[in-house]
Amino acid sequence: MYTAPRLHSIETLQPGKIFLGTAYNPIQVRANDLNYYVTKVQATPSDETVIREYLGGHFLKFWNLPVPDFAIIDINPAHIPDGLHRRLTAYEFSRPAFGSSFIPDATYVMDAEAMAGAYQVRQTEADTELIHLALFDLWLANNDRNWNNYNLLYRFPPNTGFIPIDHERLFDHGSPGDPLTLQTDNESLSATPVFQSFVGQQRIRSYCRDEASKQTFTENVASCQHELPRIIAEMPPEWSRLCPDLIDRCAQTIFDQAWLDKVWRQHLVQLAASASQS
DSSP, X not given: OOOOOEXXXXXXXXXXXXXXXXXXXXXXXXXXXXXXXXXXXXXXXXXXXXXXXXXXXXXXXXXXXXXXXXXXXXXXXXXXXXXXXXXXXXXXXXXXEEEEEOOTTEEEHHHHTTOHHHHTSOOTTHHHHHHHHHHHHHHTTOOOSBTTBOOEEEEOTTSOXXXXXXXXXXXGGSOTTSOOOOOOGGGSGGGSHHHHHHSOHHHHHHHHHOHHHHXXXXXXXXXXXXXXXXXXXXSOHHHHTTSXXXXXXXXXXXXXXXXXXHHHHHHHHHHHHHHHHO
16 A cells, blocks of 8 residues: 655755656656655646646555555645756645656656667566557546557566556546546557557457456556555645545546446457557
């Protein structure tokens, strides 16, 4: 069971450590545990990006998917230099931020895609993790992990593996608990070349025939629902007050049986389409 620690910055923020070219321009922050975090700050007081990241990180851990550890980060005003960057001028640095552990021995999948040989190094359970991640994205309406933007890191040997990152667009990029729409095939990880390279037709057929596959999905979702009250209780009040009645609202959306049935059917359709392209 994971609890996100509450940490604070210990060094001045550096303009060269801003991840420009992304939607939320996260910045690398060194915290008092002496680790570095890729940190997202609320763009406005009502920005729910940090909440989507926080919930997504917890849910991924309940699904046993290799999301980086994460923390709630308080940034010391003394560590914010004048003129840090024009894109961050109006950001809410006085409010708690979301930090995802920086992984130095990994690269963005988009950056490494030309290194096709690296992706052919099969590691134990890599195909299963990619299948489960595609289902996770479908369940939480994450349409931002696809052929155009993998939002995956690839860690090279000896710790080979794919690492999911950037979950600010969960829940259809809306408020957690809002009504959701099903992902299209083109919005799915399962439609990408990387997925099709790692997950072959035989593996997909085996997964779809195995009754334990759907049971695992049901159990993973049940774990998230069971732990949601604790997750919310550990959330900074500056965040939780943005999403009142979150438990009840999620019960009517992501935990609703009709939604789960739709998700599973669409998952099988997407996998069948992927198998036909493998």
